[in-house]
Amino acid sequence: MIKTRSPHIIPTMKIEYKLKPLCERRTTPLDCSHPLGFGQLRTDHMFLMDYENGQWQNLRIQPYGELNMMPGATALHYGQSVFEGAKAFLHNDNEIYTFRLTKNCERLNQSADILCMPQVPVEVQMQAIHSLLDVDRIWMPKQAGASMYIRPFLFATDDNLSVRPSEQYTYCVMLSPSGAYYEKGIKDSISLLVSTQYHRAVSGGTGAAKAAGNYAASLRAQRQAQSLGAAQVLYLDASNTYLEEAGAMNHFHITKENELIIPFFTDTILKSITSQSILTLGEQLGLTVKQQQIKLSDFINDIQNGNIIEAGGFGTAAVCTAVGHYLFEDGRRITVGDGNVGPIIKRLYETYTGLQQGKIAAPTDWLEHVASAQEVK
Ligand SMILES: Cc1ncc(COP(=O)(O)O)c(C=O)c1O
Numbered sequence: 001m002i003k004t005r006s007p008h009i010i011p012t013m014k015i016e017y018k019l020k021p022l023c024e025r026r027t028t029p030l031d032c033s034h035p036l037g038f039g040q041l042r043t044d045h046m047f048l049m050d051y052e053n054g055q056w057q058n059l060r061i062q063p064y065g066e067l068n069m070m071p072g073a074t075a076l077h078y079g080q081s082v083f084e085g086a087k088a089f090l091h092n093d094n095e096i097y098t099f100r101l102t103k104n105c106e107r108l109n110q111s112a113d114i115l116c117m118p119q120v121p122v123e124v125q126m127q128a129i130h131s132l133l134d135v136d137r138i139w140m141p142k143q144a145g146a147s148m149y150i151r152p153f154l155f156a157t158d159d160n161l162s163v164r165p166s167e168q169y170t171y172c173v174m175l176s177p178s179g180a181y182y183e184k185g186i187k188d189s190i191s192l193l194v195s196t197q198y199h200r201a202v203s204g205g206t207g208a209a210k211a212a213g214n215y216a217a218s219l220r221a222q223r224q225a226q227s228l229g230a231a232q233v234l235y236l237d238a239s240n241t242y243l244e245e246a247g248a249m250n251h252f253h254i255t256k257e258n259e260l261i262i263p264f265f266t267d268t269i270l271k272s273i274t275s276q277s278i279l280t281l282g283e284q285l286g287l288t289v290k291q292q293q294i295k296l297s298d299f300i301n302d303i304q305n306g307n308i309i310e311a312g313g314f315g316t317a318a319v320c321t322a323v324g325h326y327l328f329e330d331g332r333r334i335t336v337g338d339g340n341v342g343p344i345i346k347r348l349y350e351t352y353t354g355l356q357q358g359k360i361a362a363p364t365d366w367l368e369h370v371a372s373a374q375e376v377k
Contacts, residue, residue, distance in 0.1 A: 013124055015131055018062040020044050026138050036146055036179035038317060043136035043175040047128045050157075051118055051169040059128065061135055064174060074156035074166040079213035082111035083153035085316045086273075088133055088370065090140045091358035096133055096148070096370040099356045101126060103273045104152070110271075111209035112154060116165040120154060125171075126368075128152075132173050133370045141177040145353070149178040149317070155212075181248075181317035182231065186349045189312075189324030189341050192234040192246055193225035194296070196329060200235040200244065200268070207244075207268035222247065230327050232313075236296060237268065243294040244268055249313025249321065250275040253299070253336075254344050256309050260287045263294050274314035277352070280363065285351060287344070300326075303334050310342035320349045 019025075025044045030036075042064050049059040075081040086104040088096050105125040112119060129150055140148055152173045156166030182190055198221035201207020206214060221233045232247035243263050245251050250272040252262045260278065265271045282289045302308040303326070312322045324339035336342075354360035358367065 013056070013059050013127070015047075015059045015061055015128070017135070018060055019135065020063045029138060030141050030177055032143050036141055036143060036177055038178045038181045039149060039176045041177045043139040043177070045132060045135050047132045047173040049128070049171050051171070056120065056124065056171070059124075061132055067170070067172070069157055070159035072159035072161055074158045074160065077161065078163055079211070079216070080115055080117060080156035080166055081153065081212040082108060082115055082117065082210055083151060083212065084108045084210060086150040086152075087316055087356065088140070088148040088150060089357050090142060096137060096140055097358060097367040098129065098133070098150070098370065100273050100277065100366050101129060101150070101368060102365070103276070107210065107271065107273070108152060108154065111211060114206055114209040115211055117154060117156065118169060120171050125152060129173050130368075130370050132175060134373055136175055137370070137372075139175065139177050141179070143179060146177065146179045147356070149176045151176065181315075182321055186320070186341060186346065189322040189339060190231040191229065191325040191327055192232055192323050193228055193230035193327045193329070195221050195224070195233045195235060196240045198224070198233070199238050202238045203267055205268065208265070208270060210270060218247065228327055234326065241295060243296060243299060245270065246313045249315035249318050251311070251313055253308045253311040254287070255302070255307055258287050260285070260289045261294065262289070262291050262314070264291045272314050274316060274319070274352070278314060278348070285348060300334060303336055309337055310344050311336045312345050320345055320352055
């Protein structure tokens with residue numbers, strides 16, 4: 001199996017450790033008998049650093065807690081704030097490995113660029129995240145299907161009410177031991193509301209960034225979806241002609257010719273790392289994986305005439321989630337296959353989580369070992 005043995009043990013910038021006293025930290029592993037939920041738990045510490053005078057400085061790991069920020073901070077008023085979502089896994093060798101984390105660090109910088117924010121060197125992000133995972137390693141969940149969800153984020157801190165890019169920023173990483181995003185995980189399919197009233201993004205906007213404001217703007221559509229009995233929204237382009245993506249997932253469907261089709265990555269769609277991984281794995285999954293522009297009318301016809309046999313969403317949090325039903329604002333509803341999780345999606349889920357958990361050989365560099373403090377210092 002190819003696992004890259006920590007290239008992050010040589011600190012590129014010095015991190016100051018201001019840790020909790022040992023008596024206030026978790027000392028025993030998490031109880032395996034309780035479901036964890038998603039994104040609810042916090043570990044003992046967080047990583048922080050500040051951007052001032054054009055430089056990143058004051059790298060520190062300190063107890064998880066309140067942030068110091070002025071009420072006039074640009075992030076609070078004008079939403080200059082971006083984030084990432086990645087995962088780390090405990091393997092059978094009892095060591096921790098991050099999964100495709102470099103990709104997340106690179107994407108944070110792409111989002112930062114879209115929002116006129118400074119770049120955070122990928123090496124520094126990697127060092128920050130690996131160091132934090134090491135400090136809080138006792139929090140690694142051991143439940144089947146669980147992982148450490150990693151949430152890096154970057155936000156503007158200038159105390160200034162002019163609408164302009166901030167000159168000061170904070171980069172923070174927090175960790176959340178987590179289970180499945182959708183409560184029933186791979187056991188159950190979800191329903192999506194096809195929204196023609198609300199749109200997530202328009203061309204020329206910020207849809208391809210993991211920008212905080214995109215998620216605030218999605219809440220109203222999500223509220224409508226939930227009121228109509230759907231878990232999430234399937235967004236269309238602004239002309240309501242083509243499929244875009246679903247809530248916190250890229251959308252995909254599988255045809256009876258064994259093709260897995262994901263909409264093209266445009267400037268209105270987040271370039272999902274899970275989708276990119278599936279595109280790379282391609283034939284290894286026994287499928288022809290490709291990207292296409294997908295017309296809503298063709299999509300509906302192909303579900304109804306049986307050409308489309310399974311559909312779902314890809315994302316770090318939701319992994320690979322089956323969509324059993326599409327609901328429409330006028331009350332119509334169509335069902336994919338028998339509405340349950342199909343065999344291909346089950347197999348995709350098993351393969352993908354197998355790669356993440358080190359049970360199936362992953363391509364070079366996809367998994368990176370988290371070195372322990374003795375190796376770091
Ligand atoms: C809008 C959106 N699309 C797609 C995804 C899936 O991306 P990834 O597979 O990188 O997690 C996410 C989650 O990060 C998302 O928020």
